[in-house]
Amino acid sequence: MKKIAIDLMGGDYAPEEILAGALSFAKENEDVELYLVGIEENFKDVQLPKNCVKVVTDDFLPMDVKPTEAVRRRKSTMYVSCQLAREKKVDAVVSAGNTGALLACATFVVGRIKGIERPTLAVPIPTKNDFCVLADAGANIDVKPSNLLQFAIMGVEYAKLLGKDNPTIGLLNVGTEENKGTQKEKEAFQILKERFGNQFVGNVEGNDLNAGKVDVVVADGFHGNIAMKTMEGAAKMITELIKSEVKKNIISALGALLMKPVFSSLKNKLDPKKYGGTFFIGVEGVVVKAHGNSNRTAIFNALKVAKKGVEEKLPLKIKEALLKCAE
Amino acid sequence: MKKIAIDLMGGDYAPEEILAGALSFAKENEDVELYLVGIEENFKDVQLPKNCVKVVTDDFLPMDVKPTEAVRRRKSTMYVSCQLAREKKVDAVVSAGNTGALLACATFVVGRIKGIERPTLAVPIPTKNDFCVLADAGANIDVKPSNLLQFAIMGVEYAKLLGKDNPTIGLLNVGTEENKGTQKEKEAFQILKERFGNQFVGNVEGNDLNAGKVDVVVADGFHGNIAMKTMEGAAKMITELIKSEVKKNIISALGALLMKPVFSSLKNKLDPKKYGGTFFIGVEGVVVKAHGNSNRTAIFNALKVAKKGVEEKLPLKIKEALLKCAE
Numbered sequence: 041m042k043k044i045a046i047d048l049m050g051g052d053y054a055p056e057e058i059l060a061g062a063l064s065f066a067k068e069n070e071d072v073e074l075y076l077v078g079i080e081e082n083f084k085d086v087q088l089p090k091n092c093v094k095v096v097t098d099d100f101l102p103m104d105v106k107p108t109e110a111v112r113r114r115k116s117t118m119y120v121s122c123q124l125a126r127e128k129k130v131d132a133v134v135s136a137g138n139t140g141a142l143l144a145c146a147t148f149v150v151g152r153i154k155g156i157e158r159p160t161l162a163v164p165i166p167t168k169n170d171f172c173v174l175a176d177a178g179a180n181i182d183v184k185p186s187n188l189l190q191f192a193i194m195g196v197e198y199a200k201l202l203g204k205d206n207p208t209i210g211l212l213n214v215g216t217e218e219n220k221g222t223q224k225e226k227e228a229f230q231i232l233k234e235r236f237g238n239q240f241v242g243n244v245e246g247n248d249l250n251a252g253k254v255d256v257v258v259a260d261g262f263h264g265n266i267a268m269k270t271m272e273g274a275a276k277m278i279t280e281l282i283k284s285e286v287k288k289n290i291i292s293a294l295g296a297l298l299m300k301p302v303f304s305s306l307k308n309k310l311d312p313k314k315y316g317g318t319f320f321i322g323v324e325g326v327v328v329k330a331h332g333n334s335n336r337t338a339i340f341n342a343l344k345v346a347k348k349g350v351e352e353k354l355p356l357k358i359k360e361a362l363l364k365c366a367e
Numbered sequence: 368m369k370k371i372a373i374d375l376m377g378g379d380y381a382p383e384e385i386l387a388g389a390l391s392f393a394k395e396n397e398d399v400e401l402y403l404v405g406i407e408e409n410f411k412d413v414q415l416p417k418n419c420v421k422v423v424t425d426d427f428l429p430m431d432v433k434p435t436e437a438v439r440r441r442k443s444t445m446y447v448s449c450q451l452a453r454e455k456k457v458d459a460v461v462s463a464g465n466t467g468a469l470l471a472c473a474t475f476v477v478g479r480i481k482g483i484e485r486p487t488l489a490v491p492i493p494t495k496n497d498f499c500v501l502a503d504a505g506a507n508i509d510v511k512p513s514n515l516l517q518f519a520i521m522g523v524e525y526a527k528l529l530g531k532d533n534p535t536i537g538l539l540n541v542g543t544e545e546n547k548g549t550q551k552e553k554e555a556f557q558i559l560k561e562r563f564g565n566q567f568v569g570n571v572e573g574n575d576l577n578a579g580k581v582d583v584v585v586a587d588g589f590h591g592n593i594a595m596k597t598m599e600g601a602a603k604m605i606t607e608l609i610k611s612e613v614k615k616n617i618i619s620a621l622g623a624l625l626m627k628p629v630f631s632s633l634k635n636k637l638d639p640k641k642y643g644g645t646f647f648i649g650v651e652g653v654v655v656k657a658h659g660n661s662n663r664t665a666i667f668n669a670l671k672v673a674k675k676g677v678e679e680k681l682p683l684k685i686k687e688a689l690l691k692c693a694e
Binding site: 166167168178181182212214221222245246247248249250251261262263265266267268269270271272273274275276277278280281282284285286289291292294295296297298299300301302305306309310 | 598619627632
């Protein structure tokens with residue numbers, strides 16, 4: 041039986057939405073034992089399904105907590121969830137709490153895979169026909185070329201888990217030529233070429249992300265963070281511009297009505313909640329970071345992601361890929 | 368009389384589109400003397416308006432030229448155009464040639480303004496209601512905190528030239544809190560706060576760019592390049608997704624037809640050719656980089672941008688702002 045811990049007190053809509061998403065997931069997934077980690081009052085008047093285990097503690101972390109504080113508050117719902125993974129009582133942890141705090145707990149409580157210098161936050165990005173995996177998407181903002189190689193190894197395993205057979209790799213840079221970027225990118229280019237051969241397509245640029253030029257985009261977390269957030273901002277601006285233009289004119293408004301299925305499909309395609317959450321890869325367990333603003337649906341999807349990570353043995357695959365790389 | 372040099376041999380559609388744009392600009396702007404810098408054959412069977420001056424040379428740069436080569440080929444149309452500015456024979460230079468090459472020629476031929484460490488490529492970015500100026504947008508990919516301060520000073524003058532009264536400033540970073548980013552961003556934050564006080568709003572994130580949170584976004588050129596290109600890629604993907612969804616269904620297609628004015632307005636808003644070109648700021652003259660894929664309209668608009676830069680005395684304003692900063 042797969043075992044997953046969920047932090048009931050992480051996220052903007054905790055605990056109500058987290059609990060609701062967790063309970064509906066538990067009902068639909070009887071092959072999963074769900075550890076609900078919360079404070080006493082979360083469980084008042086709640087009827088738990090048989091496959092749920094109540095874990096009560098008395099502290100929880102605010103959304104703006106510092107990572108250093110997160111690893112010290114050992115009775116917080118986030119820490120206790122990660123501790124369960126460390127002790128192998130659960131296979132996976134899901135939390136919608138503060139990203140830096142969860143990264144710190146994943147790294148220092150769940151623990152790094154031996155040989156991994158920096159765990160990565162890898163995020164699937166929508167492309168015209170499909171998706172690509174961006175690693176790192178903001179967990180590590182100042183990295184070495186060797187870290188970038190490991191992000192590639194982990195990103196490839198994630199892309200495989202999401203269904204890509206032989207994922208191609210690109211390095212996020214300011215131009216496609218081999219000599220582009222700072223010393224860091226130039227070194228990383230050579231290391232990636234040596235390790236991955238033709239699987240490494242070379243440098244890619246910001247506009248290649250959504251174009252789906254490669255399956256895995258390797259990036260310094262600073263660059264990854266800027267790319268991901270800029271993309272969100274651009275999509276939001278375009279949506280808002282369309283909405284405000286439509287309001288100006290009755291004929292356009294009618295057109296928008298007829299185009300409703302198009303806009304729904306677009307919204308679905310661009311919806312970050314679709315995946316519900318994403319993995320911190322490189323730790324000794326499956327750790328899923330759900331979006332801070334997760335509602336019950338997003339939490340349900342994040343738990344699905346976690347289950348998939350357990351089924352596909354993501355940490356084991358990372359270990360095997362690392363070993364293969366060291367050969 | 369304002370004098371502007373145009374490089375006829377720079378750009379993907381040189382020389383035909385460049386010449387066509389230049390001639391129509393000359394006809395409409397009799398208060399400008401236009402120096403057409405080309406090779407002999409550019410002028411065959413061409414009737415030049417009275418306010419055009421023919422400058423003939425015998426070399427031109429390919430689009431993939433290296434900056435180091437660009438500053439050595441002294442007979443190229445780009446070099447000769449910049450040389451005219453250095454000798455004060457013209458007030459401004461426009462080229463759609465290679466960005467790195469033009470930056471090198473602007474810096475080393477036209478010459479840096481005394482006190483400016485690195486000239487910047489500042490680009491207006493569309494926002495929901497307006498625009499913001501991104502400085503640096505990719506000219507300098509590895510900068511010091513003091514460079515970022517100068518980008519802010521130059522970006523502010525550019526925003527003023529485009530009509531903003533008292534432009535607010537933000538620093539592109541991975542979070543809004545004061546302590547975010549690498550050592551470089553932390554130092555730049557303090558310097559900007561000290562110099563600009565409340566005009567400096569603080570750190571901004573990728574999604575704040577198109578949201579128009581501030582008027583000037585200061586960035587390391589690597590980050591600026593990634594943000595700008597990611598934005599272009601996201602807009603392109605969304606447009607293509609809408610188009611392909613619309614094709615699937617006759618009702619949606621009818622809706623799209625009715626919404627045509629909305630999409631035209633959106634396209635116009637997002638069109639990078641609208642400004643035609645953008646300034647390399649911090650050099651002893653007005654240097655405008657037109658898009659590599661400029662057609663005649665884009666060249667016309669780039670010349671308009673250059674004329675505006677001359678009228679508004681952009682280099683002088685940068686000098687004054689620098690002096691004020693040193694006080």
